Amino acid sequence: MAAQAVLRSSAPARLLSGSFYIRKGVLASWQHYQSRRPFSNEKVLVELDESTVMKMKNPPVNSLSLDVLTEFSISLEKLEIDRGCRGVILTSAFPKIFSAGLDITEMCGKSAEHYAAFWRAVQEMWLKLYGSNMVTIAAINGSSPAGGCLMAMCCDYRIMADNPKFAIGLNETQLGIVAPFWFKETMVNTVGNRVTEQSLQLGQMYPAPDALKIGLVDKLVTEEKVQSTAVAAMSQWLAVPDHARQITKSIMRKPTIDNLVKHREADINNFVSFITKDSIQKSLQVYMDRLKQKK
Numbered sequence: 001m002a003a004q005a006v007l008r009s010s011a012p013a014r015l016l017s018g019s020f021y022i023r024k025g026v027l028a029s030w031q032h033y034q035s036r037r038p039f040s041n042e043k044v045l046v047e048l049d050e051s052t053v054m055k056m057k058n059p060p061v062n063s064l065s066l067d068v069l070t071e072f073s074i075s076l077e078k079l080e081i082d083r084g085c086r087g088v089i090l091t092s093a094f095p096k097i098f099s100a101g102l103d104i105t106e107m108c109g110k111s112a113e114h115y116a117a118f119w120r121a122v123q124e125m126w127l128k129l130y131g132s133n134m135v136t137i138a139a140i141n142g143s144s145p146a147g148g149c150l151m152a153m154c155c156d157y158r159i160m161a162d163n164p165k166f167a168i169g170l171n172e173t174q175l176g177i178v179a180p181f182w183f184k185e186t187m188v189n190t191v192g193n194r195v196t197e198q199s200l201q202l203g204q205m206y207p208a209p210d211a212l213k214i215g216l217v218d219k220l221v222t223e224e225k226v227q228s229t230a231v232a233a234m235s236q237w238l239a240v241p242d243h244a245r246q247i248t249k250s251i252m253r254k255p256t257i258d259n260l261v262k263h264r265e266a267d268i269n270n271f272v273s274f275i276t277k278d279s280i281q282k283s284l285q286v287y288m289d290r291l292k293q294k295k
């Protein structure tokens with residue numbers, strides 16, 4: 001299934017003399033800005049607009065397949081090196097669902113080599129998003145279990161649609177699997193140790209109002225206002241000088257990132273040996289069957 005990320009690149013923050021604008025503090029020609037055109041390949045479309053918006057578009061539920069993860073990382077990297085882009089809003093192209101998390105079919109009935117490549121892509125997505133120099137804002141317009149919650153937690157600020165039917169959380173134990181240490185650390189850094197300990201063991205999904213109460217999301221607004229609120233929040237975050245904000249972000253996140261970088265290969269080996277166990281394959285299969293039967 002084709003995943004498509006729709007990216008909108010920031011217009012220049014400030015125009016100078018009609019022919020220059022500031023991009024990350026560097027003067028660049030207006031002609032250069034104009035030469036930046038929407039780009040697309042099979043799965044990525046970039047449009048220029050007032051804000052940079054990255055939309056996950058992998059029907060029906062934005063599950064994070066190997067293709068989606070790879071494309072996501074490439075797209076984010078492109079924005080990271082684009083000096084005209086200082087912030088990204090991450091959202092879903094579909095109403096009612098932000099992301100269903102990792103694509104379970106990528107973790108069932110495949111080879112060890114496939115699992116290793118998949119897990120490396122999950123790590124890469126996390127390293128790029130959690131370590132981004134840009135301001136990242138999650139516009140959570142629907143449910144967001146497991147890997148979807150991880151992506152939202154990687155962002156600097158989270159706005160969620162105010163609907164108790166939409167839930168967010170790391171529910172891995174409900175599938176009979178375990179959130180790895182760096183998922184856990186991302187959650188600890190977001191909501192603290194005690195809440196994380198309880199949430200992870202129970203595999204708890206929090207309806208939007210409860211997610212706000214525990215600080216898993218920062219703001220609730222009506223579904224229609226999720227994106228416009230994200231745009232407004234982005235202006236506020238971009239008003240802070242980049243260098244000061246970026247260094248502060250790095251001070252906060254570097255120890256967590258370094259921990260995965262240091263143990264990256266061991267983490268892949270651990271994932272492969274865990275996921276290839278017969279008992280784990282069976283649990284995942286039962287979970288998938290239940291998902292399909294609930295209709």
Ligand SMILES: CC/C=C\CCC/C=C/C(=O)SCCNC(=O)CCNC(=O)[C@H](O)C(C)(C)COP(=O)(O)OP(=O)(O)OC[C@H]1O[C@@H](n2cnc3c(N)ncnc32)[C@H](O)[C@@H]1OP(=O)(O)O
Binds near residue numbers: 104292
């Ligand atoms: C040592 C470390 C080891 C392991 C670490 C692994 C870490 C794992 C992290 C993860 O992210 S695991 C994935 C967890 N995700 C979930 O539990 C979400 C499951 N899905 C849902 O709860 C719901 O689908 C929903 C997201 C709330 C959407 O509900 P809705 O009613 O709108 O859709 P429906 O359930 O009918 O689903 C449509 C369609 O999509 C398939 N589907 C759903 N989620 C996934 C998924 N994560 N991966 C693959 N496929 C998924 C579902 O089966 C349906 O398929 P069908 O149309 O063919 O029946």
